[in-house]
Amino acid sequence: MSAVAVVGLGAMGSRIARRLLDAGHELIVWNRTAAKAAELVELGAALAASPADAARRAEVAITMVANPQALQDVTEGPNGVVAGVDGSTTIIDMSTVGPAAVSRLASVVPEGTGFLDAPVLGSVLEAESGTLHVFVGGPDSLVERWTPLLSELGSPTHVGPLGAGAAAKLVANTTLIGTVTVLGEAIGLAQALGLSRDATFAVLSTTSLGTQAEQRREAIETGEYPPRFALSLARKDADLIAAAAAAAGIDLRVVEAARSWFRDADDAGSGDRDYSAVLARILQSR
Numbered sequence: 001m002s003a004v005a006v007v008g009l010g011a012m013g014s015r016i017a018r019r020l021l022d023a024g025h026e027l028i029v030w031n032r033t034a035a036k037a038a039e040l041v042e043l044g045a046a047l048a049a050s051p052a053d054a055a056r057r058a059e060v061a062i063t064m065v066a067n068p069q070a071l072q073d074v075t076e077g078p079n080g081v082v083a084g085v086d087g088s089t090t091i092i093d094m095s096t097v098g099p100a101a102v103s104r105l106a107s108v109v110p111e112g113t114g115f116l117d118a119p120v121l122g123s124v125l126e127a128e129s130g131t132l133h134v135f136v137g138g139p140d141s142l143v144e145r146w147t148p149l150l151s152e153l154g155s156p157t158h159v160g161p162l163g164a165g166a167a168a169k170l171v172a173n174t175t176l177i178g179t180v181t182v183l184g185e186a187i188g189l190a191q192a193l194g195l196s197r198d199a200t201f202a203v204l205s206t207t208s209l210g211t212q213a214e215q216r217r218e219a220i221e222t223g224e225y226p227p228r229f230a231l232s233l234a235r236k237d238a239d240l241i242a243a244a245a246a247a248a249g250i251d252l253r254v255v256e257a258a259r260s261w262f263r264d265a266d267d268a269g270s271g272d273r274d275y276s277a278v279l280a281r282i283l284q285s286r
């Protein structure tokens with residue numbers, strides 16, 4: 001068992017922390033909004049005074065925050081994670097922040113301190129049940145050392161050197177944002193061409209989006225999109241994918257179109273709804 005710090009106790013970080021606590025690890029937590037740590041502290045976690053304090057008390061410091069700016073805020077400066085590490089600490093960033101943010105953090109992690117990027121695919125239910133897919137980037141020996149810990153959260157796949165985890169996560173989310181928006185456009189076209197709802201879903205069931213269509217039908221019809229993965233975070237991911245593509249010099253036209261739907265839905269006030277509420281925007285419904 002290890003002393004594990006979890007910095008960032010949002011929808012995903014709080015559940016990851018809970019699983020590690022339940023598995024018997026010593027847990028040290030920090031969150032910008034301290035109230036979100038209360039339940040874990042009641043269950044036995046120690047509350048750190050800052051991200052640096054959390055890292056100082058741990059063998060491994062996991063960060064799970066919203067975006068690149070948040071990662072910078074919790075890792076850099078006198079109170080950041082990096083200020084609390086030494087040669088015996090490993091930092092594992094599990095946020096979806098893209099390869100550029102991982103490189104930036106790598107540039108300030110001191111020599112000798114371990115660093116892995118390990119973002120996840122799967123949402124709150126998978127985090128609770130320990131069935132996340134974890135894309136891990138980093139050197140073999142460090143990945144091997146922390147695979148048992150990451151296996152408590154799901155299935156780790158070592159995808160390459162540091163930064164490869166972040167890259168893999170952007171690849172995975174390219175399919176996520178593309179699928180939901182093309183589904184919305186297909187249904188929107190069916191509506192515009194006068195197909196009945198039943199006929200629309202019967203047609204979609206024969207296509208590669210059949211399962212997606214079936215899963216989303218109730219939300220489309222009720223206008224209830226239970227929040228799991230915030231739409232504002234999906235917009236952030238579309239922006240990260242576009243930035244990574246631009247840095248690599250490639251043209252992702254479908255991503256740009258999907259990104260514009262997420263931008264519109266977020267700007268229209270749906271940022272806190274589930275990302276699938278982009279369907280409501282495309283269909284001009286609730």
Ligand SMILES: NC(=O)c1ccc[n+]([C@@H]2O[C@H](COP(=O)([O-])OP(=O)(O)OC[C@H]3O[C@@H](n4cnc5c(N)ncnc54)[C@H](OP(=O)(O)O)[C@@H]3O)[C@@H](O)[C@H]2O)c1
Binds near residue numbers: 012034069094
């Ligand atoms: N939800 C999902 O289904 C899902 C699935 C896979 C991957 N992800 C990724 O996992 C990461 C976390 O997602 P989530 O759903 O847990 O998000 P969330 O519920 O919105 O939580 C975001 C966390 O980041 C913290 N944070 C934001 N800005 C900060 C700042 N400037 N300084 C310090 N802390 C800051 C928040 O602190 P406060 O509590 O103080 O706001 C909170 O702890 C994101 O990168 C997301 O894209 C999410």
